[in-house]
Amino acid sequence: xxxxxxADLHKRYDAVEVLRGIELSIPQGSVLALLGPSGCGKTTxxxxxxxxxxxxxxxxxxGAHVMASPTVFVPPERRGIGYVPQEGTLFPHxxxxxxxxxxxxxxxxxxxxxxxxxxxTGLDGLGRRYPHELSGGQQQRVALARALAPNPALVLxxxxxNALDLDLRRSMCEDVIGVLRNTGTTSILVTHDPGEAxxxxxxxxxxxxxxxxxxxxxxxxxxxxxxxxxxRLTGAAIFLPGHGLGxxxxxxxxxxxxxxxxxAPGGAAMVMVRPEQVQWQADGPGVPxxxxxxxxxxxxxxxxxxxxxxxxxxxxxxLAAPPLDAQGHVYILxxxxxxxxxxx
Numbered sequence: 001x002x003x004x005x006x007a008d009l010h011k012r013y014d015a016v017e018v019l020r021g022i023e024l025s026i027p028q029g030s031v032l033a034l035l036g037p038s039g040c041g042k043t044t045x046x047x048x049x050x051x052x053x054x055x056x057x058x059x060x061x062x063g064a065h066v067m068a069s070p071t072v073f074v075p076p077e078r079r080g081i082g083y084v085p086q087e088g089t090l091f092p093h094x095x096x097x098x099x100x101x102x103x104x105x106x107x108x109x110x111x112x113x114x115x116x117x118x119x120x121t122g123l124d125g126l127g128r129r130y131p132h133e134l135s136g137g138q139q140q141r142v143a144l145a146r147a148l149a150p151n152p153a154l155v156l157x158x159x160x161x162n163a164l165d166l167d168l169r170r171s172m173c174e175d176v177i178g179v180l181r182n183t184g185t186t187s188i189l190v191t192h193d194p195g196e197a198x199x200x201x202x203x204x205x206x207x208x209x210x211x212x213x214x215x216x217x218x219x220x221x222x223x224x225x226x227x228x229x230x231x232r233l234t235g236a237a238i239f240l241p242g243h244g245l246g247x248x249x250x251x252x253x254x255x256x257x258x259x260x261x262x263x264a265p266g267g268a269a270m271v272m273v274r275p276e277q278v279q280w281q282a283d284g285p286g287v288p289x290x291x292x293x294x295x296x297x298x299x300x301x302x303x304x305x306x307x308x309x310x311x312x313x314x315x316x317x318x319l320a321a322p323p324l325d326a327q328g329h330v331y332i333l334x335x336x337x338x339x340x341x342x343x344x
Contacts, residue, residue, distance in 0.1 A: 003028040003186045004049070004154065009058035011044055011210075018044050020210045022058070026203070029184045031177055033197035033218075036207035036233065042190045045207075046156050049188065050083055051076035062154065082147030082155040082185075086162050090131040090142055097127040100146050117145040120179055136164050137172050144176055148183065155180055157189045161196075170196055194234045198222065206230050224259050228270060228339060236275050238312065241341065244269035249338035252310050253278070253287055256336040268341035275314050277333045280305075280322055286329030294324040305330065 009022035019041045026032045034042045047053050049060060051067065051074060060068040067074045076083075090099050097114055104110050118124055121141045131139055140160055147155055157176070161169040173189070177200040180187045191197050197204050198218045205215040206225075214226035225231040228239065242251030244264025249256050251271040258264055280289070280303075293304025293313070301321035305312045307330065322328060 003063060004188075005059075005061045006049070007059045009045070009048065009055060009060065011041075011048060011053075011055055018210050019048075022212055024205065024212070024215065026186060026188070029181075029186055030202040031180070031187045031189065031200055032203045032205060033189045033191055033201035034205050034207060035191055035194060035197040037192060040207045041210040042207055043158055046158050046188065046190055049154075050081055050156055051079050080153045082150065082152035084140075084143050084147050084155065084157045084160045086159045090139060092131050095128050095130055096123060096134070096142050096145075099131070099142055100149050103146050103149050105150070113149055117149050120148065120183070121145040122175070137168055140164070140172060140176070144179070148179075148185070153186060155185050155187045157187065159190050159192070169193070170199065174199055206233055208233065223274075223334075224262065224337060225272075228272065231272050231337070238273050238275055238278070240271045242269050242271040242338065243267065244338045249336055252307055253330065253332050256332050258338060259335040262337065264338040265340040269338040270341050272337040272339075273332055278312060278314055279331050279333050280316070280320075280328055281331070282322075282326075282328045284329045286331035289328055289330045291322050291324050291326045291328075294321065
């Protein structure tokens with residue numbers, strides 16, 4: 001059963017249409033990641049779901065209940081949501097317990113619920129500290145605890161770990177999503193980090209210019225992107241000119257199979273593989289190649305390969321990287337994608 005259903009959603013600011021025909025269905029208890037560059041409409045979509053802004057066209061429903069349409073508007077406080085913004089926005093004059101208590105109704109058993117969410121978010125023993133006495137990661141946990149305190153059916157996370165360094169951001173995100181999964185809470189995470197989106201989501205929606213270009217399982221989005229634009233937004237990609245026929249695409253890397261269910265465009269095609277699919281071996285079979293660049297970076301090495309007139313730049317594990325001027329062969333592990341060659 002879908003908990004959140006969004007249909008034909010549009011949003012305009014003056015003459016600029018920032019959301020164009022958004023369609024989403026989010027199952028109960030699942031995690032949806034919204035991935036896209038700044039300005040693509042991710043936060044606007046989140047604000048419409050939260051009820052912070054009205055919509056002009058479309059419909060947002062939580063289960064059987066319509067929350068927003070051109071004729072219906074349920075205010076945020078009646079939608080049963082928790083919202084964690086980018087900066088956490090904790091009250092600096094309140095303790096951790098005070099910040100969590102702020103979102104609880106007066107008739108609730110506040111002491112019991114505060115203790116529950118402190119334990120749930122790994123904040124035991126920190127209830128009497130003030131925000132300035134906490135690390136950045138702990139502050140974000142307090143923001144999450146405050147959002148979870150009223151037992152929301154839906155939690156919206158608007159790039160809440162942006163201010164943290166990359167490793168801490170990703171580990172914090174996985175920890176927080178783990179908490180939400182344990183509570184069975186439906187969650188929507190806005191992010192511009194593909195690694196973060198892949199690691200935590202059940203569905204990944206890729207946005208650009210107010211449109212969802214693809215929404216599917218993370219593995220599907222990565223290996224079978226709906227377009228070259230989706231491929232670029234979700235990771236490093238190698239694009240090569242080639243020709244398609246049936247379920248095979250031919251390019252400088254050889255005749256490559258397409259993913260199950262895909263069919264190559266007839267004639268000129270743009271062929272895409274991920275860099276980690278390019279495999280090096282000293283002996284054939286494969287396409288002859290020579291190492292023309294070798295730049296050691298610690299755990300990985302940047303390797304430049306010359307395949308005739310073509311150059312490929314790869315990031316390889318240092319222990320497996322061939323030395324400069326080495327002669328060998330490359331082949332492709334797995335399948336590729338192919339689209340019609342774009343016209344000028």
